[in-house]
Amino acid sequence: MSQLLKELNEAQQLAVTSSDGPVMVIAGAGSGKTRVLTYRVAYLLEQGVDPFNILALTFTNKAAREMKERVIGLVGSQEARNVWMGTFHSIFARILRVEGHLLGFPSNFTIYDTDDSKSLIKTILKDLSLDPKIYVPGAVLSRISSAKSNLISAEEYKANSAIEEQDRIANRPQTGEIFLHYKTRCFKAAAMDFDDLLFNMNLLLRDFPEVLFKYQQKFRYILVDEYQDTNFAQYLIVKKLAARNENICVVGDDAQSIYGFRGANIQNILNFRKDYPDAKTFKLEQNYRSTKMIVNAANSIIAKNKDQIFKEVWTENEEGKLIRILKANSDTEEGNMVANAVFETKMNQHCQNSDFAILYRTNAQSRAIEESLRRLNIPYRIYGGLSFYKRKEIKDLLAYFRLVVNPRDDEAFNRIINYPARGIGKTTLEKIELAAGVSGKSLFEVASAATHYVKGLNSGTISKIEEFTTMIAAFHQQLQVLNAYELAIKIARNSGLLKELAADDTDEGQSRVQNTEELLNAVKDFSEKEQTLFPDEETGELSAAEVTRTLDKFMQEVALLTDADSDDKDDMNKVVLMTIHAAKGLEFPYVFIVGLEENLFPSVMSLQSRADIEEERRLFYVALTRAEKQVILSYAETRYRWGNMTMNEPSRFLDEIEESFIEKPARKISSSGLTGKSGDGLRKESVFIKKQLKKISTAEGPAVQGAETPPELIQPGVEVEHERFGKGKVLSVEGSGPNMKATVFFAAVGQKQLLLKFAKLRLVN
Numbered sequence: 001m002s003q004l005l006k007e008l009n010e011a012q013q014l015a016v017t018s019s020d021g022p023v024m025v026i027a028g029a030g031s032g033k034t035r036v037l038t039y040r041v042a043y044l045l046e047q048g049v050d051p052f053n054i055l056a057l058t059f060t061n062k063a064a065r066e067m068k069e070r071v072i073g074l075v076g077s078q079e080a081r082n083v084w085m086g087t088f089h090s091i092f093a094r095i096l097r098v099e100g101h102l103l104g105f106p107s108n109f110t111i112y113d114t115d116d117s118k119s120l121i122k123t124i125l126k127d128l129s130l131d132p133k134i135y136v137p138g139a140v141l142s143r144i145s146s147a148k149s150n151l152i153s154a155e156e157y158k159a160n161s162a163i164e165e166q167d168r169i170a171n172r173p174q175t176g177e178i179f180l181h182y183k184t185r186c187f188k189a190a191a192m193d194f195d196d197l198l199f200n201m202n203l204l205l206r207d208f209p210e211v212l213f214k215y216q217q218k219f220r221y222i223l224v225d226e227y228q229d230t231n232f233a234q235y236l237i238v239k240k241l242a243a244r245n246e247n248i249c250v251v252g253d254d255a256q257s258i259y260g261f262r263g264a265n266i267q268n269i270l271n272f273r274k275d276y277p278d279a280k281t282f283k284l285e286q287n288y289r290s291t292k293m294i295v296n297a298a299n300s301i302i303a304k305n306k307d308q309i310f311k312e313v314w315t316e317n318e319e320g321k322l323i324r325i326l327k328a329n330s331d332t333e334e335g336n337m338v339a340n341a342v343f344e345t346k347m348n349q350h351c352q353n354s355d356f357a358i359l360y361r362t363n364a365q366s367r368a369i370e371e372s373l374r375r376l377n378i379p380y381r382i383y384g385g386l387s388f389y390k391r392k393e394i395k396d397l398l399a400y401f402r403l404v405v406n407p408r409d410d411e412a413f414n415r416i417i418n419y420p421a422r423g424i425g426k427t428t429l430e431k432i433e434l435a436a437g438v439s440g441k442s443l444f445e446v447a448s449a450a451t452h453y454v455k456g457l458n459s460g461t462i463s464k465i466e467e468f469t470t471m472i473a474a475f476h477q478q479l480q481v482l483n484a485y486e487l488a489i490k491i492a493r494n495s496g497l498l499k500e501l502a503a504d505d506t507d508e509g510q511s512r513v514q515n516t517e518e519l520l521n522a523v524k525d526f527s528e529k530e531q532t533l534f535p536d537e538e539t540g541e542l543s544a545a546e547v548t549r550t551l552d553k554f555m556q557e558v559a560l561l562t563d564a565d566s567d568d569k570d571d572m573n574k575v576v577l578m579t580i581h582a583a584k585g586l587e588f589p590y591v592f593i594v595g596l597e598e599n600l601f602p603s604v605m606s607l608q609s610r611a612d613i614e615e616e617r618r619l620f621y622v623a624l625t626r627a628e629k630q631v632i633l634s635y636a637e638t639r640y641r642w643g644n645m646t647m648n649e650p651s652r653f654l655d656e657i658e659e660s661f662i663e664k665p666a667r668k669i670s671s672s673g674l675t676g677k678s679g680d681g682l683r684k685e686s687v688f689i690k691k692q693l694k695k696i697s698t699a700e701g702p703a704v705q706g707a708e709t710p711p712e713l714i715q716p717g718v719e720v721e722h723e724r725f726g727k728g729k730v731l732s733v734e735g736s737g738p739n740m741k742a743t744v745f746f747a748a749v750g751q752k753q754l755l756l757k758f759a760k761l762r763l764v765n
């Protein structure tokens with residue numbers, strides 16, 4: 001038996017080795033579904049399947065990268081790197097760059113992110129004289145997005161009377177018209193949004209049989225992770241690609257379907273058996289991730305859902321700790337309690353920062369937690385929210401790159417035509433837009449020949465516009481001549497962007513400069529990546545090729561980064577903060593789930609229907625099952641939301657966990673000693689000090705008693721107790737004799753430097 005298979009249980013082995021024909025694995029969290037896919041790829045390679053013939057689709061880039069690393073570990077990088085492994089969006093973008101010309105798209109098409117899309121919708125609303133308060137851009141966009149996920153084109157949307165009726169009821173009867181404009185504008189700008197990557201991929205396969213044939217032949221083996229969250233478009237594309245060979249393996253868990261709001265369709269799982277009547281189905285029931293406590297608690301929760309495929313999940317792992325519930329008065333206190341619990345656990349269990357994940361329902365909840373972590377000097381990183389690539393200064397520079405790569409990109413043009421300020425005002429821009437509308441040209445084209453297209457501009461304005469377009473055109477000329485970094489730095493300098501940023505010497509201004517430098521570093525890193533052997537994708541033959549890594553290639557990679565992705569190496573040892581949605585498929589030893597309050601989790605939007613509540617419950621199930629060792633839940637009785645103080649009931653999900661799995665009485669971790677900026681925090685500190693003094697005077701509890709430890713015994717790593725600051729861990733010691741100093745990390749007050757002869761530290765064990 002192959003060495004690989006020994007690392008799998010029997011059911012997993014069967015799923016891995018049934019390599020031909022359709023296979024479905026529906027199984028609970030942590031039972032090794034992703035592991036099965038990974039090993040399946042390795043197994044196929046071992047069986048001599050050409051890596052170019054394998055397509056493995058994941059939900060996030062992070063998952064794709066992890067899978068790739070694991071496959072590399074199993075079979076070596078030579079083989080693994082040629083497997084087509086990535087997200088639906090990244091793989092389809094790659095194919096569309098090659099085949100998109102059939103649909104009228106150049107290979108350097110831009111990928112619009114949500115901000116671009118919203119800004120485009122705003123422009124369209126203006127054109128159509130529609131009120132953005134009624135046609136809220138985000139709402140219109142999600143309507144368009146959901147249509148495209150269901151493969152409904154703008155034309156079909158507009159012609160459909162049932163849809164029209166729905167939009168009329170929603171008081172947005174013109175949505176179809178907006179959709180049409182949106183489509184036309186994107187096409188003109190040579191841009192696709194994320195949904196278009198799926199929509200257009202489907203068009204390619206539907207309308208060009210030779211393309212369909214080519215990729216059916218190419219992808220002889222297809223694997224899909226998190227199948228429960230595929231939408232209709234993804235489902236159909238996969239089905240088409242697999243139709244010739246039917247070597248398709250999908251894995252998923254209906255209990256973890258959490259993207260219903262985005263059009264994911266749990267039906268796809270049920271349809272699989274209809275589509276492939278010969279499909280083999282495998283059940284995996286043993287959980288390898290979590291303790292018994294966590295597995296059983298999660299089972300007890302999900303049992304409350306009516307809509308589900310019955311599964312039994314069990315584990316041979318240890319019993320594990322009870323689930324802890326932290327009750328806080330306010331969101332600030334919740335943050336403090338969570339940060340303290342992280343610190344305490346780190347000390348007691350000797351673990352890393354990266355062993356902790358703090359999960360929340362909405363991004364806005366991270367702020368309070370972040371503040372508390374910062375006070376305790378606990379390094380953390382946020383996935384999502386305002387990630388690096390969403391910062392203004394980054395988007396500005398990227399917009400320059402985008403316009404240089406694709407001069408038809410109207411959203412990029414809008415963003416930078418007058419940034420840094422070059423005296424091209426709003427009215428001028430409106431005139432350009434009008435002329436572009438009339439002529440059917442892109443903004444850049446119109447601006448490049450402003451005298452020809454735009455009426456009523458004075459010569460001063462015209463020369464300003466010309467200066468800008470000439471500059472961009474010159475960069476565009478150099479695209480294939482210079483490497484990515486050479487061109488990027490040139491753009492950053494000559495556009496005046498760096499100068500503009502440097503002129504702001506506030507802290508924020510400086511951090512914007514640093515971020516911009518960071519982006520340029522990323523380009524540099526990209527440009528200098530080893531120039532490797534280049535495979536011929538049809539034959540697999542490797543030949544040495546000189547490749548200049550150009551800026552358009554860099555932009556192709558950047559455009560596909562999503563919130564959950566932008567992790568890099570130096571971020572390894574940090575506490576992870578993310579939404580539960582982003583945590584899907586991941587695992588961490590300790591998991592905090594915060595904000596367990598009615599109206600927040602379950603979300604206020606979900607309280608209308610049983611189906612929506614069930615989706616929230618699945619989300620809670622996903623959150624719980626991320627944990628390996630322990631789960632800590634928290635809620636706050638008051639919270640600032642939408643600028644107001646709200647009073648909250650504990651979440652119904654807390655009541656739904658069987659009592660025997662919960663630590664009692666709900667222990668209250670002290671949040672004391674954490675000085676907040678608010679009066680609240682200060683008051684708590686004085687209460688803390690009083691309590692500590694009381695402890696000392698009554699000599700109860702673990703406060704300082706007995707003799708102090710001689711300074712020589714204080715060494716890095718040992719745990720100590722200080723009369724005022726409480727328990728802490730020694731990080732470093734320097735000096736000797738009376739000058740001996742220690743840096744100590746205290747649970748209550750954070751990092752302190754102490755002169756040991758005065759500090760009266762006591763070792764604790």
Ligand SMILES: Nc1ncnc2c1ncn2[C@@H]1O[C@H](COP(=O)(O)OP(=O)(O)OP(=O)(O)O)[C@@H](O)[C@H]1O
Pocket residue numbers: 007008009012027028029030031032033034035036253256287288289584585586587625
């Ligand atoms: N047979 C096995 N032996 C040892 N470890 C295993 C085995 N199967 C799975 N694991 C480990 O258990 C953990 C969970 O596996 P995996 O992530 O593949 O589960 P999953 O079913 O994909 O979970 P989720 O539903 O959360 O995506 C991983 O750390 C994996 O390496």
Ligand SMILES: [Mg+2]
Pocket residue numbers: 033034035585
């Ligand atoms: Mg998985």
